[in-house]
Amino acid sequence: MVNKKYSEKYNMQTFNAAWLQKIRDFIATADVISCDVFDTLIHRKTRKPTDIFELVSEQIIHENAFPRDEHLIVSFPTIRVYAEQKARDDAFVRYKHWEVSIKDIYDSFQEITNCSDEIRHYLLEKERYWELQLTYPNPIMLNILNEALNNGKKIILCSDMYSAANIIQNRIEHAGYPKNLPIIVSCENSCSKHDGKLFSILKKKFPYGTKIVHIGDNVHADVKMAQKNDIPSLHFSYKEDIDRIFLSHIASTEENLVNSLSHGIARYLLIQNEGRNVHDLWYLSGISVFGPLFVGYFLWLINNLKKNTFSKILFLARDGYFFHKMYQKWAKQLDLNTPSEYAYVSRGTLLYPSLSDMNWDRLWYQFGGKKNKSLKEICEKIGLPTSLYLKKTTECNIFDVNQEFESNSSLLHKFFVSLGPDILNESKKKRDIVSKYLRKFIPDHDSVALCDIGWAGNIQGSMSRILRTSGDTTKLEGFYFGTFPWSEMNASIYDTFHGYLVNGDNIQDYNDILLNGGVELLEFATMAPHGTTLGYRETETDINPILETSTDDQRMQKLSSAIQSGAWDFANAIMEILPVLGEEEFITRSWADSFIDFVSYPSIHEARTFGVVTHSDAPGATCNRTHLISTPRSSDEEDIEYAEKRSFWKYGFETLYKERCK
Known part of the structure; x- marks a missing residue:
């Protein structure tokens, strides 16, 4: 019906409206x-x-x-497919x-496996259970x-299926269709639509001249x-059109149970949520790209938390917010009762308060970024007025603090x-109130788990150094x-660090993807x-975070x-299924496949x-933000290369400004 990817001019609302009108006309x-x-x-x-068989197993x-x-249960999905083909051959x-x-x-199946009647009946029962659910x-x-x-037309259903008519009827009525719709099914008529003979049976049920369409x-x-x-027919390519137009990233992922469920749930949410903003690219990316990734990380987190005893799990602002919500809703269902809190912190x-020694690499993270900055801007940010160090600037060949x-x-x-002692002194002054705030959440001489987005480990490292002082x-x-x-x-x-997608020196295969846009897209989505937390204010009874308000x-x-x-809708839908299957079997990075494809091969519209999403160029106030993709000033090769260098999302830049195909 439609031969293009998702665009702002072709969303789920217009897609459904077009199909509805096409069928009405037909x-x-x-x-x-x-x-x-x-x-x-x-x-x-x-x-x-056939993925239903995997769920049964x-x-x-x-x-x-x-x-x-x-061994038989593990092999069930493969044997079940073979058993059906053998039955048809026989x-x-x-x-x-x-x-x-x-x-x-x-x-x-029983002939092939020599399984007991009990196993046979149990497998069939589970197959029917999952089909209905x-x-x-x-x-x-x-x-x-x-x-x-309502318009007086007659409805009849024709199905090539091994299930009896009454079983099919039960399923469609369970799905909300009218009761007692007549059904012609291949297994009860020894012929099929595929060989054309089921349509002959269909025509004989009505008087000659009755206009039938299929x-x-x-x-x-x-x-x-x-x-x-001689029956006019309409190809209802609705599902395959949705996969191609709206779900191209998740539809192209590797064949496994995680991706099957992720794909199926994303499609279900897209089809069913007619009243929601499913036409919105942000929501769509939530159900099909970030939702699976968030669930995968959450299951991995829960699995790791169960391996050790922690007095508390601390979810850190701002990237830990969504996962704290997930933890509050599903931790107990997954047999985890560790107390949790949400702490307002930021790099x-x-x-700066954590600098107990003059470490240039750590100090660099305080002001590093893609945008050039003046010495005055950097000094003001860390609390060192340049007016006190004008002699030092000239000694270091910096003659203009605004350069x-x-x-x-x-x-x-x-x-x-050269300012090492002064920097450490300012760091010490700022440390006291930060230490008091952290003490609200972290008990002394204990073991605490942290949940955050990660990357360089600066927040955990800073917290640890502040506590150790x-x-x-x-x-x-x-x-x-x-x-x-x-x-x-x-x-x-x-300090111990663990990574889900990449893990220090151990797992690095996604490093390039994360470092060329994946990090910034994830930080935006979480x-x-x-x-962001700018600092803390102490009152007589408490210490409260100071949060930035930036338009x-x-x-x-x-x-x-x-x-x-x-992403929340996706998590809700998938968590209705996983506990029955045992979440420990789903600890895999396959949940990230759609995200990796999205970062690497975005459509032009994506x-x-x-x-145009903006990202903070350095720690601290987020008012100094830059776009994930910089716009070249011209089509000159030099301008394009400069804009690409300044872009966070390199793959997105290439999609827009360079010839690139998958």
């Missing part, structure tokens, strides 16, 4: 509407129908129902047709059928064979190293989306609905919250939309 003069069932009237919350293994036959040899019932399939209606077809019935998703069975029997408030430098300038390095021996163990090799500069006997930052918060709305 059935306008019909007396009888024949409909396919699976992937036409109803869908499953998996990528493919996973659930029974998790239940430990047949420990002596675990039917053709005996009866010269390929149609079989579910009983025939399980007879074949994961079925949902197509809202377009539900609307069409109800309208048609709607279905299979090009051969529903379109070509219907037309061969800007912790890095802008690259953050790795040797002149800046020389200047700040007062003789504290609290052990901090951080669980992050990723840690880069240079997080080693924050290592100590009191942004809490409040400003641009608030605009980014609003966009981020739309992403998180989609690059344009997310490219």
Whole structure:
């Protein structure tokens, strides 16, 4: 129907409206509407129908129902597919047709495996359970059928399926369709739509001259064979169009159970949430890109927290906000009862007070970034008025404090190293109130887990150094989306770092993707609905964070919250399924596949939309923000190269300004 990727001019609302009108026009003069069932009237919350067999296997293994036959249960998905094909082959040899019932399939399965009747019945029961649980209606077809019935048209269902008519009827009624719709099913008629003979049976049910039309998703069975029997047909490519137009990243991920569920749930949310902003690219990326990633990280986090005993888990602002919400809702359901809190911290408030020795690498993180900065701007940020150090500036060959430098300038390095004692003195002055604030959350001589986005380990390292200056021996163990090799500069006997996507020197295969836009996109998507922490204010009874209020930052918060709305819907839907299967089987980085594809191969519309997102260029106030993709001043090669260098999201830049194909 449609042959293009998602664009701002073609969203889910117009997509549904176009399909609704197309079907109304098609059935306008019909007396009888024949409909396919699976992937036409109803869908499953998996990528493919056969993925249901994987769920059956996973659930029974998790239940430990047949420990002596675990090898058989593990092999069930493969054998189940083979058993169906063998049953069809046997039917053709005996009866010269390929149609079989579910009983025939399980007879074949039992013959192949020699399994007990108990296992056979249990497997069949679980297959039917998951088929029913994961079925949902197509809202377009539900609307069409109800309208048609109200207009006096007759409805009949035609399905090539091994399930009996009464089983299919139960499923479509469970999905919300009208009761007692007549069904012609292949396994009960020894013929199919695929061979065209089921349409002959259909035509005989109505008087000659009755105008019958058919709607279905299979090009051969529903379109070509219907037309061969002189029945006008409409190819209902709704599901495949959605995958191609709206879910291209998640639809292209590797074939495994995690990606099947992620794909199926994202499609389900897109199809079912007609009243939500599913036409919005932010929400769409939440359900199909960031939602799976967030769930994967959360399951990994829970799994790691269970391995040790912590007095508390501390979720750190701002990137830990969403995961604190997840923890509050699902931790107990996943058998974890460690107390949790949310602490307002930032690199800007912790890095400088943590300088107990003159470490240039740590100091650099206080003002480093892509944008050039003046010495005056940097000194004001860390609380050192340049007016007191004019002699030092000239000694370091800096003759204008307003002159802008690259953050790795040797002149800046020389200047700040010469101010070592003064810097450490200012650091000590700022440390006391920060230490008091941290003491509200972190008990002395204990073990505390931290949840944050990660990367260089600066926040955990800063917290640890601030605590140790007062003789504290609290052990901090951080669980992050990723840690880069240079997080080693924050290592100590009191600190342990773990990364989900990348992990220091151990796992680095996603480093390039994260360092060329992935980090900034993740930090944007995890942004809490409040400003960054600028400092702390002490009252007689408490110490409270001072939060920034920036118009641009608030605009980014609003966009981020739309992403998180989609991610939350995804998490809610997937968490209804995973506990039954055992979440420990889903600790994998496959949850990140859609995100990796999104960062690496964005569409033009995605690059344009997310490219204007702004990101703080350095720790502290976020009012000094730059776009993820810089716009070249001209089409000259030099200007393009300069803009690319200044862009955070290199892959997005290439999509917009360079010829690049997947």
